[in-house]
Amino acid sequence: MDIHLHPLIELCIWVAFILGGFICITNFSLPVRYYLKVWRKQPQGPNVSPIPILGSLTVYLTLKALGSAPLVTMLGASLSVKVLGIVLIAIDMGGIHWMIFAIVLQLLREIRKRLVR
Amino acid sequence: MAVHTSRSNLMPPGPPLLQVHYRRSLSGMIAGVAFILVVGGGLALLRAGAEVPQPVQWVAWSILALMLYGILVGVRQLMTPPLMFIANNEGIVTYYLSDHNTYTGTGALIPWANISSIALERRRGVTSSGKMADVWVIACTLNANAEFDVEKHSSGYLASDAQRVICLDAFTGTIRREELLDRLRLLWQDKVIRERI
Numbered sequence: 001m002d003i004h005l006h007p008l009i010e011l012c013i014w015v016a017f018i019l020g021g022f023i024c025i026t027n028f029s030l031p032v033r034y035y036l037k038v039w040r041k042q043p044q045g046p047n048v049s050p051i052p053i054l055g056s057l058t059v060y061l062t063l064k065a066l067g068s069a070p071l072v073t074m075l076g077a078s079l080s081v082k083v084l085g086i087v088l089i090a091i092d093m094g095g096i097h098w099m100i101f102a103i104v105l106q107l108l109r110e111i112r113k114r115l116v117r
Numbered sequence: 118m119a120v121h122t123s124r125s126n127l128m129p130p131g132p133p134l135l136q137v138h139y140r141r142s143l144s145g146m147i148a149g150v151a152f153i154l155v156v157g158g159g160l161a162l163l164r165a166g167a168e169v170p171q172p173v174q175w176v177a178w179s180i181l182a183l184m185l186y187g188i189l190v191g192v193r194q195l196m197t198p199p200l201m202f203i204a205n206n207e208g209i210v211t212y213y214l215s216d217h218n219t220y221t222g223t224g225a226l227i228p229w230a231n232i233s234s235i236a237l238e239r240r241r242g243v244t245s246s247g248k249m250a251d252v253w254v255i256a257c258t259l260n261a262n263a264e265f266d267v268e269k270h271s272s273g274y275l276a277s278d279a280q281r282v283i284c285l286d287a288f289t290g291t292i293r294r295e296e297l298l299d300r301l302r303l304l305w306q307d308k309v310i311r312e313r314i
């Protein structure tokens with residue numbers, strides 16, 4: 001389904017893209033800051049994302065919509081927007097991909113523990 | 118700390134000397150962010166259409182529906198911010214419930230006579246429930262153990278508080294934390310001195 005939208009609606013999608021990206025960066029910075037504080041032996045803050053899934057999901061949806069947006073194609077920025085979006089999704093540690101990674105890691109650790117016993 | 122609030126606070130008898138409400142700015146921010154994400158995400162989902170796999174669409178529409186509810190809650194709290202706590206002739210009544218991070222119900226009374234000190238504290242550390250606390254609180258130290266479950270009504274509760282220290286969230290929408298401390302101290306001193314006379 002391809003709907004031609006008003007420029008204002010295009011703007012709304014851009015704002016959502018930026019906000020989603022901000023959530024992704026926040027989710028990335030939390031564990032980084034946490035482990036930096038552990039390394040420096042300072043009191044730690046939270047290391048778990050307060051807003052999981054939402055950041056990468058919003059970036060993914062807006063990325064799909066912005067791929068064919070007139071402004072993006074006009075400026076020839078389609079590739080850079082896509083790369084930026086993929087990077088944001090990749091670093092979102094509250095995203096579904098990191099959750100799956102964490103579950104698999106925990107499973108492997110558990111299996112290893114049982115094998116060692 | 119994400120705090121959900123409810124408007125079902127019940128006022129105790131007697132005129133309140135001080136009423137402290139939940140901050141509107143936070144409710145507004147939550148509603149605003151949710152609104153942008155719902156509008157932007159919804160339009161993006163409509164525009165992207167078939168490019169997005171069906172299961173992702175279901176998940177996205179479900180999340181958007183939940184966020185729509187979040188907007189309604191945020192707007193409701195913006196219009197009528199719930200009471201966090203009040204001070205009256207008998208003491209301080211806190212409406213905080215730590216189980217669900219809400220301000221609701223009949224509240225818990227901390228009698229003036231049972232308070233030995235009131236101080237402003239910045240709490241950092243892991244609470245007994247395993248949550249990370251990094252908040253400014255008004256810590257009320259008691260002369261004797263409280264008659265209610267302190268952990269249930271204390272903001273940023275630490276295991277060392279036991280039943281003797283109850284904390285009120287100092288980040289309110291009514292007054293600044295230093296002013297709040299001064300007002301509560303004045304009321305407490307006034308009440309304790311009057312009782313002694």
